Amino acid sequence: SQTIHQWPATLVQPVGSPLSLECTVEGTSNPNLYWYRQAAGRGLQLLFYSVGIGQISSEVPQNLSASRPQDRQFILSSKKLLLSDSGFYLCAWSVHNLDQPQHFGDGTRLSIL
Amino acid sequence: EDKVVQSPLSLVVHEGDTVTLNCSYEVTNFRSLLWYKQEKKAPTFLFMLTSSGIEKKSGRLSSILDKKELFSILNITATQTGDSAVYLCAVDSPIIQGAQKLVFGQGTRLTINP
Numbered sequence: 001s002q003t004i005h006q007w008p009a010t011l012v013q014p015v016g017s018p019l020s021l022e023c024t025v026e027g028t029s030n031p032n033l034y035w036y037r038q039a040a041g042r043g044l045q046l047l048f049y050s051v052g053i054g055q056i057s058s059e060v061p062q063n064l065s066a067s068r069p070q071d072r073q074f075i076l077s078s079k080k081l082l083l084s085d086s087g088f089y090l091c092a093w094s095v096h097n098l099d100q101p102q103h104f105g106d107g108t109r110l111s112i113l
Numbered sequence: 114e115d116k117v118v119q120s121p122l123s124l125v126v127h128e129g130d131t132v133t134l135n136c137s138y139e140v141t142n143f144r145s146l147l148w149y150k151q152e153k154k155a156p157t158f159l160f161m162l163t164s165s166g167i168e169k170k171s172g173r174l175s176s177i178l179d180k181k182e183l184f185s186i187l188n189i190t191a192t193q194t195g196d197s198a199v200y201l202c203a204v205d206s207p208i209i210q211g212a213q214k215l216v217f218g219q220g221t222r223l224t225i226n227p
Contacts, residue, residue: 032211032212032213034213034215041219042219043117043201043216043217043218043219043220044156044201044203044215044217045217046214046215046216049212049214051211051212057212059214090155090156094213096211098144098145098205098207098211098213099145099161099163100161101147101158101161102147102158102213102215103158104149104155104156104157105155106154106155107154107155
């Protein structure tokens with residue numbers, strides 16, 4: 001069966017520091033991968049998606065970037081964090097069959113001080 | 114701009130009650146509507162709806178889609194304390210072939226009191 005792992009679970013970082021969040025999927029190959037942010041009191045917002053290795057698309061302009069160095073690995077990064085980057089970050093995967101749903105990881109709660 | 118609106122935002126009921134959660138949407142392209150349950154961390158998938166008027170059921174949960182009026186409802190009968198969670202509605206508004214773009218509502222926080 002397929003599983004998705006995200007780490008770390010929680011992270012407290014000072015403003016201006018770099019960021020690297022990692023997501024890996026097991027039990028499937030060539031998945032679609034997605035990064036979402038869930039801000040307090042707001043719905044999940046799609047940040048990035050990837051349909052293959054090295055292919056990244058951004059949905060909203062922001063201080064973050066994403067990379068997919070391996071088939072089942074998706075990384076969310078920032079060179080300098082802002083206070084507004086605080087939130088709950090969720091990674092998700094899906095197969096390329098659009099009749100199947102996305103499945104989410106447990107998320108990373110990021111607090112910027 | 115694509116938009117998904119859920120109501121109510123918060124709901125408190127007693128165990129055994131029946132609840133109805135609402136989701137309305139305005140999107141440029143519609144492929145499907147999904148419901149997720151989020152207890153503490155990962156949202157877990159409940160239903161995917163693509164056709165109007167066809168009810169999907171799983172135990173005490175059921176959902177239906179109306180593509181003419183642009184809304185969906187999620188019903189939970191004989192609620193239990195384990196049903197307490199945030200229920201998320203999302204609409205898949207296509208990006209490119211083979212990828213989904215889920216637009217989420219704010220969620221409904223459901224609390225079931227014993």
